[in-house]
Amino acid sequence: MSPFLAEWWDLRDLGNLVGAILEWISERGAPDWVTYVLSGIVGIVAVLLWAILSQLAFIWIERRVLGRMQVRLGPNRVGPWGILQPLADALKVLAKEMVTPRNADRVLYWLAPILVVVPAILVLAVFPFSPGMVVADLNVGVLYIVAVTSTATIAVFMAGWSSSNKYSLLGAMRSVAMLISYEVVQVLALLAVPVFTGSMRLGDVVAWQDNYNAWLVFLQPLGLLAFIIASAVEVNRSPSDIAEAESEIVAGYHTEYGGIRWGMFQLAEYVAGFAVAATIVTLWLGGWTLWGLEEWVPGWLIFLAKLYGTFFLFIWMRGTLPRIRIDQLMGFAWKFLLPLMLLNVLLAGLEKVVWTETGASAGLVLPAFAVLNFALTAALIVGWGAIAGGLSPRMRAKRPLLVREVGGIYYQPLP
Amino acid sequence: MARPGAEHRHDLETIDLYINVGPQHPATHGVFRMILTVNGELVEDCEPVLGYMHRGNEKLPENCDYRQAIGYHDRTDYLAQFNTEWTYCLAVEKLMGLEVPERAEYIRVILGELNRVASHLMWAGAFGTDVGFFGTPFMYAFREREVIQDFFEAVTGERMMYNYFRPGGVAWDVPDDFQEHARYVIDHVRRGIDDLDALMTDNEVFLARCRGLSPVTPEQAINWGLSGPMLRACGVKHDLRRAEPYSIYDRFDFEIPVGTEGDVYDRYLVRMEEMRQSLRIVEQALKQMPKNGPIMASGLKRVLRPPPGEVYARTESPRGEYGVYIVSRGGDKPWRHKVRGASFCNLSPLREMVVGNYVADAIIILGSIDIVLCEVDR
Numbered sequence: 031m032s033p034f035l036a037e038w039w040d041l042r043d044l045g046n047l048v049g050a051i052l053e054w055i056s057e058r059g060a061p062d063w064v065t066y067v068l069s070g071i072v073g074i075v076a077v078l079l080w081a082i083l084s085q086l087a088f089i090w091i092e093r094r095v096l097g098r099m100q101v102r103l104g105p106n107r108v109g110p111w112g113i114l115q116p117l118a119d120a121l122k123v124l125a126k127e128m129v130t131p132r133n134a135d136r137v138l139y140w141l142a143p144i145l146v147v148v149p150a151i152l153v154l155a156v157f158p159f160s161p162g163m164v165v166a167d168l169n170v171g172v173l174y175i176v177a178v179t180s181t182a183t184i185a186v187f188m189a190g191w192s193s194s195n196k197y198s199l200l201g202a203m204r205s206v207a208m209l210i211s212y213e214v215v216q217v218l219a220l221l222a223v224p225v226f227t228g229s230m231r232l233g234d235v236v237a238w239q240d241n242y243n244a245w246l247v248f249l250q251p252l253g254l255l256a257f258i259i260a261s262a263v264e265v266n267r268s269p270s271d272i273a274e275a276e277s278e279i280v281a282g283y284h285t286e287y288g289g290i291r292w293g294m295f296q297l298a299e300y301v302a303g304f305a306v307a308a309t310i311v312t313l314w315l316g317g318w319t320l321w322g323l324e325e326w327v328p329g330w331l332i333f334l335a336k337l338y339g340t341f342f343l344f345i346w347m348r349g350t351l352p353r354i355r356i357d358q359l360m361g362f363a364w365k366f367l368l369p370l371m372l373l374n375v376l377l378a379g380l381e382k383v384v385w386t387e388t389g390a391s392a393g394l395v396l397p398a399f400a401v402l403n404f405a406l407t408a409a410l411i412v413g414w415g416a417i418a419g420g421l422s423p424r425m426r427a428k429r430p431l432l433v434r435e436v437g438g439i440y441y442q443p444l445p
Numbered sequence: 446m447a448r449p450g451a452e453h454r455h456d457l458e459t460i461d462l463y464i465n466v467g468p469q470h471p472a473t474h475g476v477f478r479m480i481l482t483v484n485g486e487l488v489e490d491c492e493p494v495l496g497y498m499h500r501g502n503e504k505l506p507e508n509c510d511y512r513q514a515i516g517y518h519d520r521t522d523y524l525a526q527f528n529t530e531w532t533y534c535l536a537v538e539k540l541m542g543l544e545v546p547e548r549a550e551y552i553r554v555i556l557g558e559l560n561r562v563a564s565h566l567m568w569a570g571a572f573g574t575d576v577g578f579f580g581t582p583f584m585y586a587f588r589e590r591e592v593i594q595d596f597f598e599a600v601t602g603e604r605m606m607y608n609y610f611r612p613g614g615v616a617w618d619v620p621d622d623f624q625e626h627a628r629y630v631i632d633h634v635r636r637g638i639d640d641l642d643a644l645m646t647d648n649e650v651f652l653a654r655c656r657g658l659s660p661v662t663p664e665q666a667i668n669w670g671l672s673g674p675m676l677r678a679c680g681v682k683h684d685l686r687r688a689e690p691y692s693i694y695d696r697f698d699f700e701i702p703v704g705t706e707g708d709v710y711d712r713y714l715v716r717m718e719e720m721r722q723s724l725r726i727v728e729q730a731l732k733q734m735p736k737n738g739p740i741m742a743s744g745l746k747r748v749l750r751p752p753p754g755e756v757y758a759r760t761e762s763p764r765g766e767y768g769v770y771i772v773s774r775g776g777d778k779p780w781r782h783k784v785r786g787a788s789f790c791n792l793s794p795l796r797e798m799v800v801g802n803y804v805a806d807a808i809i810i811l812g813s814i815d816i817v818l819c820e821v822d823r
Binding site: 096099100101102196197200203204268269271272275278279280348349350351352353354355356357358428429430431432433434435436437 | 463470471483577578581583585588650653654682688700701704705711714715718
């Protein structure tokens with residue numbers, strides 16, 4: 031499947047439709063730069079519309095799924111099955127008054143919710159929804175993802191600092207501390223992918239996986255696990271939502287925000303969630319491919335299905351896990367994930383060298399690497415967990431002692 | 446008790462950061478307020494501020510008839526209403542030398558123990574939210590609590606302020622399907638407790654947060670006057686239902702859960718096990734309960750006038766020792782009426798437990814005490 035080959039009505043690639051329109055325009059005598067700009071605008075609008083609409087859909091899905099997990103119904107009044115609830119909420123948020131605290135730093139306070147959305151949307155530009163369906167086909171796609179997402183930290187800190195609220199300040203401090211720590215882990219987890227596949231262009235990584243019929247999840251399970259954990263931190267979702275820990279610091283860095291400004295933070299959180307899910311799908315889960323099914327089903331549908339499936343994982347985590355303390359979270363990043371990720375990069379490099387040096391066939395070498403990497407992942411997690419022991423809690427009975435007679439003391443603190 | 450690093454000071458001149466937690470805050474379980482002095486994320490000082498809920502619940506009954514005062518005890522500890530009513534009724538009965546009929550005693554035990562389960566369920570749900578669950582244990586706990594509430598509603602006609610126990614017995618007889626309804630409640634709640642257990646007890650993050658947090662030694666616990674699950678979690682084998690069996694507690698076979706380290710996790714474990722033991726007691730009481738018989742001591746006047754004297758009655762309420770002290774001078778009203786609130790005493794060492802921990806842990810420690818602000822402030 032290559033782009034612009036089929037007729038415009040071939041929905042396997044929406045680019046066909048756009049291409050047909052642009053061709054029609056240029057035939058009418060428009061200069062080249064017009065079609066160039068137009069194609070960019072069409073891509074941007076499409077991605078923005080998709081991000082916002084699927085955010086609305088996903089808020090509904092998340093609330094329904096969480097409701098199901100928590101033996102309640104979730105939204106069920108506005109529209110059929112409450113499906114219009116997010117829309118009603120969005121309208122409510124738009125109509126609400128935006129209050130600025132008296133002591134706030136007005137410029138920063140106004141700017142932060144705008145800046146926080148920008149990187150979340152920018153990062154969507156490089157994901158190939160299907161072959162050729164990509165707004166900006168950068169040859170440094172992986173680097174671009176890392177570079178753009180990390181700027182959201184600044185906006186979060188601006189929000190926390192400018193609100194002149196102590197909860198906000200604490201939330202911003204926590205946010206910056208953990209984002210910087212997990213950024214390192216995330217970069218190292220991502221790094222192993224270009225090392226092994228030999229390209230930073232996301233389309234090439236997907237094509238590599240398609241070519242060898244091997245999703246990278248089978249070759250780099252450790253990197254994927256670390257990336258999922260780091261992403262949960264990065265997009266501020268439970269169990270690491272400590273920057274907006276509701277029961278401790280009210281709402282963290284956006285405590286003082288209301289109305290659509292608060293809505294922007296929500297939007298950024300969801301879109302960033304989609305972005306990490308898209309990263310996971312593209313780099314580890316084979317992107318638009320599904321073992322030949324992409325010949326029959328539009329690739330972008332497969333991509334979106336995988337993306338939503340990955341996002342569901344984050345909802346699931348939110349429904350079942352409590353919050354980690356900040357020092358535990360930081361310790362986990364620096365003592366546990368970081369050494370493992372360094373090893374992971376080293377391993378990916380070694381495997382690449384072995385593969386190219388020996389010149390073995392892919393059918394032989396990839397299954398061997400998969401088995402080796404799964405074994406090493408299990409061994410490293412268990413082994414390093416035991417070595418870094420300070421993190422793992424002491425073994426202890428999970429039941430209290432049961433006594434029949436009162437009086438006396440039973441007290442046996444462990445050393 | 447302070448963690449390493451809590452004493453750390455910079456050479457730079459810094460000012461302390463005060464964080465005001467409450468009275469309106471998602472984590473304070475009512476209108477409790479604590480002012481935390483923090484150094485980064487570490488708590489250096491904690492000043493609890495009480496009294497937002499003070500309504501004169503000790504003074505008001507001194508202007509009431511002995512039966513009217515029961516309602517004020519409902520409103521003291523609004524999560525363990527039967528237990529508080531029971532304590533007050535015990536005090537009046539002790540003062541007047543009343544003999545409570547057998548059937549009434551069993552009704553009291555069943556309702557009181559189920560109320561303990563309801564109260565602990567409420568605690569488990571709220572504590573889960575404190576630890577950072579997104580409401581899942583809260584909803585699990587409330588599903589079961591709802592079943593118990595329905596049962597109480599069927600018996601007393603109320604969902605919150607039951608006003609059902611009276612000095613000398615209970616106000617009216619239970620509905621006909623009392624036994625079946627109670628058995629249904631037990632089955633339902635037992636499964637619900639297992640659900641909660643499966644969700645929280647083994648959860649790795651939950652363990653990391655709660656284990657070893659703010660350990661209290663038995664000596665400290667006794668010096669601070671802790672009682673109830675807080676005391677038992679420290680390893681002190683003490684339960685008023687066994688130590689001085691009031692009512693008919695000497696007839697039941699139940700065990701007392703005791704912790705080993707006195708940390709937050711032990712408090713959680715003790716409460717979870719207490720719910721199971723309470724259900725055991727209810728089961729036995731349902732079996733032994735006489736089918737019919739009087740539910741009220743005979744020969745009581747319309748207005749109770751106990752003889753002069755003073756009395757202190759105490760029971761094991763879900764939060765610990767709930768005591769009522771009454772001085773009578775022979776009239777139709779108590780001359781002095783004093784309440785010993787369990788969670789007020791349990792709350793008093795908050796500063797000692799919180800200082801040196803992280804802000805996030807301060808919330809968990811506060812949650813693990815299981816305070817009811819109406820009882821703290823009275």
